[in-house]
Amino acid sequence: MSDCLFCRIIEGNLAADRLYEDDLVAAILDINPRAPVHFMVIPKEHIADVRDLRGEHGPILSRMLVVAAKVAKEEGVGESGYRLAFNVGPAAGMTVNHLHLHCLGGRPLGPEG
Numbered sequence: 001m002s003d004c005l006f007c008r009i010i011e012g013n014l015a016a017d018r019l020y021e022d023d024l025v026a027a028i029l030d031i032n033p034r035a036p037v038h039f040m041v042i043p044k045e046h047i048a049d050v051r052d053l054r055g056e057h058g059p060i061l062s063r064m065l066v067v068a069a070k071v072a073k074e075e076g077v078g079e080s081g082y083r084l085a086f087n088v089g090p091a092a093g094m095t096v097n098h099l100h101l102h103c104l105g106g107r108p109l110g111p112e113g
Helices: 005-010 055-074
Strands: 018-021 025-029 037-043 082-085 101-105
Touching (some): 005 037, 018 055, 055 082
Antiparallel strands (some): 025 037, 037 101
16 A cells, blocks of 8 residues: 555665564564664554454464564563554554554563553
C-alpha cells in the first residue's frame, strides 16, 4: 500500500534503522522511543491490525515473536526483561495502520509501561 508508512519502509522507499530483516518481517528502531530499547517488528504483508488476522497469518505471528526475542537479546535486554505489545486502534495509541509489535526494555516499565 503506497500510502502506508510501514509498507513504504518495507519497500525501501523510506529510510529506517533496521535491526533485522527476513522474508516475512523486519525489525526497526522506533523513531519516538518510550524506553532505552524500543523497536518494532513489522510484517512485510500489509495487515491493518490484530482485528484483521486470520488463521493463515500464524507463521507471520510466530516469526514476529521469535524475531522480537532475538533482537531483544541482541539489544541487551534478553535477560533483564522486556515488554511486547500490540496496539489495536486509535484508543490504544495506534498511529500507523499496519500491524506491528513493540518491544520495550532497558528500564523498569511498571504495570502500564
